[in-house]
Amino acid sequence: xxxxxxxxxxxxxxxxxxxxxxxxxxxxxxxxxxxxxxxxxxxxxxxxxxxxxxxxxxxxxxxxxxxxxxxxxxxxxxxxxxxxxxxxxxxxxxxxxxxxxxxxxxxxxxxxxxxxxxxxxxxxxxxxxxxxxxxxxxxxxxxxxxxxxxxxxxxxxxxxxxxxxxxxxxxxxxxxxxxxxxxxxxxxxxxxxxxxxxxxxxxxxxxxxxxxxxxxxxxxxxxxxxxxxxxxxxxxxxxxxxxxxxxxxxxxxxxxxxxxxxxxxxxxxxxxxxxxxxxxxxxxxxxxxxxxxxxxxxxxxxxxxxxxxxxx
Amino acid sequence: xxxxxxxxxxxxxxxxxxxxxxxxxxxxxxxxxxxxxxxxxxxxxxxxxxxxxxxxxxxxxxxxxxxxxxxxxxxxxxxxxxxxxxxxxxxxxxxxxxxxxxxxxxxxxxxxxxxxxxxxxxxxxxxxxxxxxxxxxxxxxxxxxxxxxxxxxxxxxxxxxxxxxxxxxxxxxxxxxxxxxxxxxxxxxxxxxxxxxxxxxxxxxxxxxxxxxxxxxxxxxxxxxxxxxxxxxxxxxxxxxxxxxxxxxxxxxxxxxxxxxxxxxxxxxxxxxxxxxxxxxxxxxxxxxxxxxxxxxxxxxxxxxxxxxxxxxxxxxxxxxxxxxxxxxxxxxxxxxxxxxxxxxxxxxxxxxxxxxxxxxxxxxxxxxxxxxxxxxxxxxxxxxxxxxxxxxxxxxxxxxxxxxxxxxxxxxxxxxxxxxxxxxxxxxxxxxxxxxxxxxxxxxxxxxxxxxxxxxxxxxxxxxxxxxxxxxxxxxxxxxx
Numbered sequence: 001x002x003x004x005x006x007x008x009x010x011x012x013x014x015x016x017x018x019x020x021x022x023x024x025x026x027x028x029x030x031x032x033x034x035x036x037x038x039x040x041x042x043x044x045x046x047x048x049x050x051x052x053x054x055x056x057x058x059x060x061x062x063x064x065x066x067x068x069x070x071x072x073x074x075x076x077x078x079x080x081x082x083x084x085x086x087x088x089x090x091x092x093x094x095x096x097x098x099x100x101x102x103x104x105x106x107x108x109x110x111x112x113x114x115x116x117x118x119x120x121x122x123x124x125x126x127x128x129x130x131x132x133x134x135x136x137x138x139x140x141x142x143x144x145x146x147x148x149x150x151x152x153x154x155x156x157x158x159x160x161x162x163x164x165x166x167x168x169x170x171x172x173x174x175x176x177x178x179x180x181x182x183x184x185x186x187x188x189x190x191x192x193x194x195x196x197x198x199x200x201x202x203x204x205x206x207x208x209x210x211x212x213x214x215x216x217x218x219x220x221x222x223x224x225x226x227x228x229x230x231x232x233x234x235x236x237x238x239x240x241x242x243x244x245x246x247x248x249x250x251x252x253x254x255x256x257x258x259x260x261x262x263x264x265x266x267x268x269x270x271x272x273x274x275x276x277x278x279x280x281x282x283x284x285x286x287x288x289x290x291x292x293x294x295x296x297x298x299x300x301x302x303x304x305x306x307x308x309x310x311x312x
Numbered sequence: 313x314x315x316x317x318x319x320x321x322x323x324x325x326x327x328x329x330x331x332x333x334x335x336x337x338x339x340x341x342x343x344x345x346x347x348x349x350x351x352x353x354x355x356x357x358x359x360x361x362x363x364x365x366x367x368x369x370x371x372x373x374x375x376x377x378x379x380x381x382x383x384x385x386x387x388x389x390x391x392x393x394x395x396x397x398x399x400x401x402x403x404x405x406x407x408x409x410x411x412x413x414x415x416x417x418x419x420x421x422x423x424x425x426x427x428x429x430x431x432x433x434x435x436x437x438x439x440x441x442x443x444x445x446x447x448x449x450x451x452x453x454x455x456x457x458x459x460x461x462x463x464x465x466x467x468x469x470x471x472x473x474x475x476x477x478x479x480x481x482x483x484x485x486x487x488x489x490x491x492x493x494x495x496x497x498x499x500x501x502x503x504x505x506x507x508x509x510x511x512x513x514x515x516x517x518x519x520x521x522x523x524x525x526x527x528x529x530x531x532x533x534x535x536x537x538x539x540x541x542x543x544x545x546x547x548x549x550x551x552x553x554x555x556x557x558x559x560x561x562x563x564x565x566x567x568x569x570x571x572x573x574x575x576x577x578x579x580x581x582x583x584x585x586x587x588x589x590x591x592x593x594x595x596x597x598x599x600x601x602x603x604x605x606x607x608x609x610x611x612x613x614x615x616x617x618x619x620x621x622x623x624x625x626x627x628x629x630x631x632x633x634x635x636x637x638x639x640x641x642x643x644x645x646x647x648x649x650x651x652x653x654x655x656x657x658x659x660x661x662x663x664x665x666x667x668x669x670x671x672x673x674x675x676x677x678x679x680x681x682x683x684x685x686x687x688x689x690x691x692x693x694x695x696x697x698x699x700x701x702x703x704x705x706x707x708x709x710x711x712x713x714x715x716x717x718x719x720x721x722x723x724x725x726x727x728x729x730x731x732x733x734x735x736x737x738x739x740x741x742x743x744x745x746x747x748x749x750x751x752x753x754x755x756x757x758x759x760x761x762x763x764x765x766x767x768x769x770x771x772x773x774x775x776x777x778x779x780x781x782x783x784x785x786x787x788x789x790x791x792x793x794x
Contacts, residue, residue: 002536002581004568097370098544101556101563112370157582255583306582 003157007099009307011158014095015165018111021088022142023173027052028075029135030206032128038195044184046071052180055083072131077122085138086118104152107145114141160250164302167250171243172295177206178230179288182223186281200226212236227284228275240291241271247298256305263298270294314355316740317348320733326472327742328393328732339790340394342507347391352738359735361500362390371492373547386489387783389734392497392504393745393765397511397791403466403474403749404759406659409649411462411751414479414636416652418458421635422448432651433644437668437719441638442689445597447604447617448632454527455755459636460628461520461592462751463487466659466763468730475660475727477746479645481629481637483594487516487750488551490764493786511761511789516750517558520592523754524559527626528589535589537561538579540569542595542611552594561592571615575622590626591616597631604631639688639722640666663725667718676714676723680707683723685714698774700726729774732785734767744768746776747787762787 027049035043047066050059055074058081063070079086093115100108117137125134146166153159181203185196200221204210207230216233217225233239248264251257270291279287320330329340336344350358363385371386420427421438428435438444463484465477494513498505521537528535541552543565556563568579569588578585593600599609604617619625635641643664646657665672665683676683685697697710714721731742749763765785766776776782 002562002579002583002586004562004564005580005582006565006568007562008582094544098553100553101539101561105557108370109368113368116367161582 001154001156001158003102003161005307007102008157008161009303010095010099011102011161012165012302012307014092014099015162016169017088017092017095018142018145019166019169020173021085021092022139023170024053024075024083024085024088025135025138025142026208027173027177027206028072029132029139030202032132032135033205034198034202037198042195044199048180048184049075050083052176053083054176055081058083069126072126076131076134077126079119079122086122089115089118089138102158104148106148106152110141110145110148114138114145117141160254161306164247164250167243167246168295168299168302170238171240171247172292174207174230174238174240174243175288175291175295177203178227179285179292181206182227182284183281185223186284197221204229207238209236209238224275224278227279232271232274244268244271251302254306260298260301260305263294263301267291267294267298313348314350314352314735314740315738317733320740320742322731322742324470325728325742325744326468326470326730328395328468328730328745329391330733337394339396343392343394343504346501346503355735356738358500359390362388362496365496365499369492369495370550371489371496372550386492387769387781388493388496389743389767389769389783389785390497390500391733391735391740392501392786392788393732393747394788394790395762397789400761400789403659404761406474406657407464407476407749407751407759408757409653409655409658410464410476410479410645411459411753411757413645413648413652414462414481415457415459415753417641417648418630418633418636419452419456420652422451422458422632427648427651430651432647433641437640438635440719441635441641443634443638445632445635447621448630451621451630451632453626453630455753457527457753458630458633460523460527460630460753462753463748463763464751466747466749467727470728472730473660474747475662476645477662477727478639478642479637480748482634483548483596483629484748484750485548485551485594486748486764486766487760488554489784490750490760490762490787491516491554493764493784497786508788509791511791513761516760517555519752519758520555521559521561523752523758524590524592524626524628526754527628529623529626530587530589532589536587537590537592538564538569538588540564540566540591540593540595540600540613542566542599546594548594555592566595566609566611566613569613569616571613571619575615575619575624577613577616577619577625588625590628592628597634600627600631639664639686640668640719643722662727665723667714667721667723672723673714673718676721677711680710682726684726685710685721685723688720688722696775698726701772701774729768732765732767734769734783734785736769736771741771743771744774744776745785761789 031049045066046068049071050056059074062074074081074084076085078084079090081087093111096103096108096111121134125131149162185199204213204226213229217229231240234241236242244264244267251260251264329337329344331337366385366388373384373386417427427433428438459481461484463480463486466474467477468474491514524537525535537559539552539556539561541549541563553563562579564579569577571577577588579588595611598605599611601612601614601616602609603614617631620627643666646661649655649657665676667673667676681699683699687695697706729744729746731744733740734743745765745767747763747765750760752758765787767783767785768774768776769781769783
């Protein structure tokens with residue numbers, strides 16, 4: 001099957017936005033659980049989510065004080081803020097609207113319903129009472145859409161670019177959560193060591209990695225194990241390593257893939273060096289920083305090669 | 313029973329479902345029995361499910377306003393319009409005949425121009441029309457087919473006779489709504505289907521693909537067909553996507569295509585350039601190719617016309633087909649049928665006064681309050697004056713317009729459009745409607761069973777265009793005795 005470059009572009013972004021909506025919902029949900037479990041005053045600041053999502057600027061433009069209300073409002077109810085769930089879903093919907101012809105018929109209906117649900121419920125879900133239900137619904141509906149695509153799409157270019165978008169976003173989010181989350185925990189320098197496992201646990205939960213971690217590593221959650229699991233576990237489908245492997249698999253059969261493959265191989269080498277020795281906070285941060293830059297380079301290479309084919 | 317069924321009166325118009333005496337027409341009997349048996353709340357809940365289905369299916373159209381573009385949900389009335397198969401067969405034959413004659417005419421105009429030489433149609437009204445495209449001279453597309461997709465608007469008079477009101481040969485739209493309307497009725501009133509055998513409408517995209525594939529310049533088992541859309545902000549974008557999906561074709565915008573130095577059309581794909589065989593254009597020819605037509609068009613594909621003239625790509629509808637889509641030319645269609653086919657027209661045209669003819673103009677100016685005046689070259693119901701519903705000031709304004717530019721105006725007697733029971737504000741009331749069937753012309757000619765019924769939702773109004781508050785109904789062609 002042929003695939004228009006412009007359509008590939010939109011499918012990739014549809015998929016990234018859907019993944020982003022789901023991941024953001026997980027992140028907020030995990031944080032919500034966390035704050036109910038730990039003593040007041042020991043919880044990580046609310047703006048940790050803002051930092052994870054790189055949304056400092058959007059936040060400062062709108063609010064002066066970091067409060068639960070403001071942070072949640074921005075992330076789940078502000079359809080104009082690019083870091084918000086409604087924005088991601090709106091953007092996913094726009095991209096589906098322009099690629100309906102290559103997607104299963106139900107895809108449009110599901111995404112459209114999700115969009116309507118968010119438009120109707122977001123504002124009333126800022127308060128704690130409805131918040132979790134709202135987030136759970138977002139996650140469930142995103143998974144339903146992913147399930148539909150996974151079980152009905154032919155394994156052709158449509159599927160390929162959707163998968164690329166999803167995996168890249170997932171890897172991106174995983175590295176962000178570890179970077180900021182681990183940074184926060186380590187900054188406390190063991191001052192409240194008793195709650196550290198809760199914090200690491202929340203981090204795993206934000207990445208839906210809790211039960212997989214337990215089976216693979218065990219019930220004890222510690223820094224090195226968690227970082228290693230999130231980055232380098234080969235079988236867990238949300239680990240960075242798994243995402244990178246999946247991206248490589250989809251890039252291989254594409255034409256003109258030399259640059260993108262080079263970028264992905266750099267990422268693989270970098271991952272391979274992880275876990276050889278324990279990292280300090282600074283080393284971890286530097287590692288993730290570099291990794292993020294290379295992920296970006298990979299995105300740029302995919303975009304240049306297959307989406308902007310202006311030179312005929 | 314919902315209010316309005318008892319004592320329902322169409323008030324002198326032909327009603328599609330209920331006779332003057334108030335009894336159901338034969339084909340509608342079963343459906344009416346069921347609809348009338350529904351309690352008021354039930355009727356309303358069915359309407360609500362229809363609204364919900366429309367929202368969930370994302371069936372929308374775009375309305376252009378000063379404040380920006382609004383994506384509106386498709387307005388739909390749940391009571392279907394029912395036409396017997398026997399009656400339809402006749403209309404369908406008439407439409408095929410019309411389509412053949414119109415295509416003969418277009419092909420003639422761009423080649424020998426026999427009909428002009430023989431004085432059947434005055435040469436100047438064709439050659440001076442903005443719809444006549446000189447660059448198309450000498451072209452002869454396969455099967456002599458230019459207007460591959462035609463949407464003709466039909467209305468019924470007091471006696472229930474069908475009349476063709478106009479033929480849309482440029483980029484007629486609405487067919488996706490015809491298909492979706494059926495889908496909605498199936499969802500919200502499934503019981504209605506139990507006692508009927510209704511001709512299906514969902515095979516339209518397949519028929520369209522077959523027609524388009526026949527036009528391919530390369531003989532291939534599966535020619536590459538693309539749907540060329542002006543983009544997401546076009547009011548019919550929903551339909552463009554719908555048809556592309558239904559045909560398994562690529563939905564492209566101008567920037568997705570380019571014409572290479574070999575004068576072939578290619579689309580930009582992730583595997584590199586891929587040759588295109590047939591372009592189903594849903595973009596006005598004016599904007600289709602900045603090299604050939606409007607240079608300021610950013611929607612088009614430079615060189616598309618060149619590729620078409622070289623025979624390297626088929627375009628549907630062919631550029632130039634709009635020459636027969638003109639309300640002045642319309643008046644000559646019965647003559648065309650006699651001239652090219654030697655046949656008697658099987659479906660009526662509305663008597664048309666051409667303001668360019670002195671005698672006609674005098675009559676029109678003297679009878680403005682009785683007539684409908686239309687600009688020759690507009691669509692979407694814009695610029696129309698419905699005499700009986702207009703003020704004296706409007707009559708005077710149109711008199712001025714006509715005298716200034718007589719070629720651009722035609723007039724027709726005010727037709728008493730038929731009505732059908734329609735669910736409005738919790739009541740059943742008669743509303744006027746028309747019908748747009750779609751005619752496909754390739755090697756063969758095919759007509760949709762039924763078409764898109766548009767309803768004027770305002771009481772007494774005759775304007776059915778969705779851009780002006782019109783709604784629509786599912787249209788059934790039913791076979792056998794119901």
